[in-house]
Amino acid sequence: MAARVIAARCRNIYGLKKKPHGLRNFCSSGDPGSVPLSQPLPSLPVPQYATVSNQTYDTKITTLENGLKVTSENKFGQFCTVGVLVDSGSRHEVEFPSGISHFLEKLAFNSTARFGNRDDILQQLEKYGGICDCQSSRDTIMYAVSADRKEVEPVVSLLSDVVLKPNITELEIEDTRRAIQFELEDLNMRPDPEPLLTELIHAAAFRDNTVGLPKLCPPDNILQIDQTTLFNYLSLHYVPSRMVLAGVGVKHEALVEAANKYIVGHKASWEGQGRYPVKMVDESIAQYTGGMRQLEKDMSNISLGPNKFPELTHVVIGLESCSYNEADFIPFAVLNMMMGGGGSFSAGGPGKGMYTRLYLNVLNRYHWMYNATAYHHSYEDTGLFCIHASAHPTEVRELVGVLVREFVRMAGPVGGVELSRAKTQLQSMLMMNLEARPIVFEDIGRQVLNNNTRKTPQEFCDMIAAVTEEDIRRVARRMLETKPSVAALGDLRQLHSYEDIQTGLASRDGQMPRRFTLFR
Amino acid sequence: MKLWISALKNNHIPQRVLASHARTLCCYTSNHNTNFSSKSTRTRHVSNKSNFQGKQFLSANKPCRELSTSFSKETAIQNILLEENKLRTLEMIPKMRSIVTNEKVSVGAAVLVPLCTVKGVPSVLFTLRSSRLRSHQGEVSFPGGMCDSTDRDIVHTALRETEEELGIPSSSVDVWGSLKPIPDRLNLQRNTMTVVAVLGNVGEVDPAKLKLSPREVAAVFPLSFSHLLDPARQRYTTMKRRHDNYSYTMPVWLGGPHRVWGLTAIMLDQVLVAMATDWYRTVLRSSWRQCR
Numbered sequence: 001m002a003a004r005v006i007a008a009r010c011r012n013i014y015g016l017k018k019k020p021h022g023l024r025n026f027c028s029s030g031d032p033g034s035v036p037l038s039q040p041l042p043s044l045p046v047p048q049y050a051t052v053s054n055q056t057y058d059t060k061i062t063t064l065e066n067g068l069k070v071t072s073e074n075k076f077g078q079f080c081t082v083g084v085l086v087d088s089g090s091r092h093e094v095e096f097p098s099g100i101s102h103f104l105e106k107l108a109f110n111s112t113a114r115f116g117n118r119d120d121i122l123q124q125l126e127k128y129g130g131i132c133d134c135q136s137s138r139d140t141i142m143y144a145v146s147a148d149r150k151e152v153e154p155v156v157s158l159l160s161d162v163v164l165k166p167n168i169t170e171l172e173i174e175d176t177r178r179a180i181q182f183e184l185e186d187l188n189m190r191p192d193p194e195p196l197l198t199e200l201i202h203a204a205a206f207r208d209n210t211v212g213l214p215k216l217c218p219p220d221n222i223l224q225i226d227q228t229t230l231f232n233y234l235s236l237h238y239v240p241s242r243m244v245l246a247g248v249g250v251k252h253e254a255l256v257e258a259a260n261k262y263i264v265g266h267k268a269s270w271e272g273q274g275r276y277p278v279k280m281v282d283e284s285i286a287q288y289t290g291g292m293r294q295l296e297k298d299m300s301n302i303s304l305g306p307n308k309f310p311e312l313t314h315v316v317i318g319l320e321s322c323s324y325n326e327a328d329f330i331p332f333a334v335l336n337m338m339m340g341g342g343g344s345f346s347a348g349g350p351g352k353g354m355y356t357r358l359y360l361n362v363l364n365r366y367h368w369m370y371n372a373t374a375y376h377h378s379y380e381d382t383g384l385f386c387i388h389a390s391a392h393p394t395e396v397r398e399l400v401g402v403l404v405r406e407f408v409r410m411a412g413p414v415g416g417v418e419l420s421r422a423k424t425q426l427q428s429m430l431m432m433n434l435e436a437r438p439i440v441f442e443d444i445g446r447q448v449l450n451n452n453t454r455k456t457p458q459e460f461c462d463m464i465a466a467v468t469e470e471d472i473r474r475v476a477r478r479m480l481e482t483k484p485s486v487a488a489l490g491d492l493r494q495l496h497s498y499e500d501i502q503t504g505l506a507s508r509d510g511q512m513p514r515r516f517t518l519f520r
Numbered sequence: 521m522k523l524w525i526s527a528l529k530n531n532h533i534p535q536r537v538l539a540s541h542a543r544t545l546c547c548y549t550s551n552h553n554t555n556f557s558s559k560s561t562r563t564r565h566v567s568n569k570s571n572f573q574g575k576q577f578l579s580a581n582k583p584c585r586e587l588s589t590s591f592s593k594e595t596a597i598q599n600i601l602l603e604e605n606k607l608r609t610l611e612m613i614p615k616m617r618s619i620v621t622n623e624k625v626s627v628g629a630a631v632l633v634p635l636c637t638v639k640g641v642p643s644v645l646f647t648l649r650s651s652r653l654r655s656h657q658g659e660v661s662f663p664g665g666m667c668d669s670t671d672r673d674i675v676h677t678a679l680r681e682t683e684e685e686l687g688i689p690s691s692s693v694d695v696w697g698s699l700k701p702i703p704d705r706l707n708l709q710r711n712t713m714t715v716v717a718v719l720g721n722v723g724e725v726d727p728a729k730l731k732l733s734p735r736e737v738a739a740v741f742p743l744s745f746s747h748l749l750d751p752a753r754q755r756y757t758t759m760k761r762r763h764d765n766y767s768y769t770m771p772v773w774l775g776g777p778h779r780v781w782g783l784t785a786i787m788l789d790q791v792l793v794a795m796a797t798d799w800y801r802t803v804l805r806s807s808w809r810q811c812r
Contacts, residue, residue, distance in 0.1 A: 094758045094767060208759040285755040285772055287781055481651050481658045499654055506651050 050076055059444050059454040060252040067241030070259050071448045072252045073440060079129070080249030081437050082155050083144030084163050085445040088237035090138050091210040091286070091379075095278045097224050099180075099217025100233050101136045106176045107230075108134030108143055113165040113269060121158065128154065132162075138202075138211050139379055140446060146438065152250050156258035159245075163238065164268040168227050177222050184219060191302050191309045193489055196295070197388060201316045202377070204293040205384050205485035210286040231269075232276035238268065246445035248437050286382040288320040290483025292498040299490045312370055313393045313490030317403050317501065318386030320482040321475070324378045325451070328478070330463045331471040332376055332385060335410065337429075338422035338472070339374035339387065355421060358387070361409075362402055368395045369402070380450055385479055393491035400496050401504070401512045408510030410476035414469045427461045480505060593799055597745045600795060601635055601642045601721060609719070610697050612794045618700045619786070619804070628701070629715045631664025632678040632693070633791050634686075636725040636742065643742035644788070645725060647685065648778055650738040661784045662717070663737075674698060678718040686740065687731030694721040699790050704783065717787040719794075743776045748792060749799050750775075756803045757781070768806035 035041055061071045090101045109132050115121045125132060130147030143163055145155050187195055199214055206212030217225070245263065247255045303309035322328045340356020344363050354363075358372045372389040387406065391399045433439050434457050447454045484505050488495055496504075496512060504512040599605060634645035651657045665681040667674070675698065679690035701714035727740045747753055753775040760767045771789050773780040780788060792800040 094760050098760075208761055209757050213760065282758055283755070284757040284769075285774075287757045287759075287770075287772065289782075483657055483659075502654065502657065506657070 061448055062256050064259060064264055066264050068259065068263060069244045069448055070256050071244060071444050072247040072250050072255050073444055074251060075249050075437060075440060077249050077437060078149055079146055080149045080247060081144055081146045081441040082152065082247040082250060083142055083441060084159050085140055085142045085244045085246060085449050086238055087242040087449055088141050089136060090213050090215040092237060092282050093213055094282045094284060096229060096233055097221040098214050099221045099225060100230060101141060102180060102217040103176055103225055103230065104141060105134050105136040106179050107168060107172055109162055110172050111167045111169060112161040114161050138215055140449065144441060149249055152254050153258045157262040160262040160266060164266055166269060168230055173227065180217050180222055184216065193314060197314055197316050197487060197489060200293045200295060200487035200489065201318050201386055201485060204291045204487045205288060205318050206286055207289040207291050210284050211379055231273055232278055235270045235276060236281045244445050244449045246441055248441045286379060288382050290485050292486040294492055295489045296492055297490055311392060312390040313396050313492065314390040315399060316386050316388045316487040318384050318485040319479040321376060321378065321383035321385040321479055323381050323383055328475050329378060331467050331475045334422050334426055334464060334467045335472055335475060336374050336376040337426045338418060341373040343371040344369060362406060366402060368392060393494065396494040400501065404501065404504040404512060405510035407505055411473055411480055414472050419469055423464050423467060427464050430457055430460055596796060596799055597642060597749065600745055605795060606696050609794045612797055613697060613699055616700065616790065616793060619702050629664060629666045629713060630674045630677040630718055631662040631715060632682045632718050632720050633662055635719060635721045636723060638725060638742045641744045643744040645740060645742050646780065647737045648739040650736055652735060659782060660778050660780050674716045675718050685733045685737050688722055692722060696720060702786055741777050747775060748773060749796055765808055769803055771803040
């Protein structure tokens, strides 16, 4: 009894309301117990249910009056992805020091006119449950934000700030320089030299021009790039006619309205800063030249831990393919899928499930081959089809012979099962990837940026299904008539000369010319 | 204005009037003893002593026409292979900027730029190099090759190689002249070989009927002058030489069966500057930068 009185007095002192024992307060307005089950609770948001329907959401495209293209697809989901894609990349850096795109990628989402630093931006985004990212490639740079579906306007306003009004202070540039230096050192020390090899093969295939220019900042240029150079580059390339605002999971009208409010008519931070030395955008067309690039490197002691990593020499052989605008692009993609390949650890032997040509003919047959993978890089005006293989330095002669034979065999007969497997794999890879929202965003953004239309996945599937054996042999023949590009990394003592590789690829059966050497 | 036009039609043209309106006149006939000369370098110079050769073109003897309209591009292209333009071209060549700087030159090579008409349309003939050749396989080029010790001069080399590769006899080629030498590779370290382009008119040609040498030539195709002078078919590529502060721009021609780029495009660019000065602006450009 005394306890109850004391408790009552305590509650009165602290002003606590007396709550009935056992009931917790869920509803801020009124008693949930008083609302019948047939009515929705008053303070909760109205639920939106997914409908089972065959309606596919179309991609809508609008061009605003300043040249900016706005595109969106209203995919169902709680979150949306909105971003800006700009037609700017390492291929446009001819008149500038190479490496500007690398800098811009690292400098993205830093201080702007409205936000003091990156932390402010991330805090703002946190309110919407959002994340942000910037990715640059050889011909495009993407700034993307994923956030809750309802918050389109604040997200577009943030994007406009980040893309058009960055401050690029001296401190940020210093930090970026250090980050890039670290990244370059890290790449050199890694056992897996994939990025280095991509740079080398592009530099070999497109000597000194557009797509062959380095994507990673060369070490000499790290100190040369400063705010003036960056603003000069931005003033030429970050113009509305070269940009696309893409959104997935948003209503098109809402996105257009937000674009009109936050992007159109806003002044960029580099305007009015005076005259810049470089005045014209480079509109070079990519020129495939072929050629060889070698990087001698001691790969014998590359492991960073106690376990020894095998010493490997990496060789990439490439030929010109076609741009993604041409009709032959789909057969090349099927050919790439048919060649397939990967690491020898996955090969596992027959029955494991790896049936692409590079697995069956190369990795399952030659135990010394560590990996053999086919890649297809395709750009607006050119393309590169290459095979990357690696083995111990003593096996390099054999390795090149094997690769050349595989290339020449691409123009030979194609099995029916092999072809249909490749087509089905490509179709399913396409459809499975397009279930993910960020990938849909990148797809619609890139397509609209380059072609002003968007081909639906269904159209692509139909085009893939229409590929025949004759198409594959025709594109392989077309490829074999171009000059080869070769990139090699590691211990290169046994590597063939470029002319031998050329002769091998031009021969009918893919046999390398025999060289009589006294010293093996 | 009207008086002037009628005066032109009667060919009583005051010298000073012509001097100031030199650009807008066109007169492609040798029947009149007209001698226009002007202080400006963009003169239309017509010789009154033109001697026509056997295979000539229909428009040669047409009287002056279209004097009231300005000089049109189509007319220029139609008449681009005529004697008048030939003399104009030969005058223009020495005035053109030389691409070779003071690099060491070694063995020379010569190519023939085959100016021709295909079904009456003035064109230039190109060859597609065979994939079996080691250097520049599969690329578009002009017929030609390295100078032999037995050759009398550069022109002889070009004609001999053309005969070997395309089967066009040397006697049927009306040689106009040769352009200034162009270096084979813009590489300052190695010895650069220079190539001389020889302009020659091979007349009416049917590309399907030419006897090609299969070891060297995979295909032959013409591109008309209207195609080559169409700005929509032309792009450019700027190359940046690594480790150097040097960048250079080269033209590229698209739209034909094969892309024309590289050394062939440079030569074609020079040819068009020489032959169609008013309708073509050179794309070749090179620049050194302070910092890269």
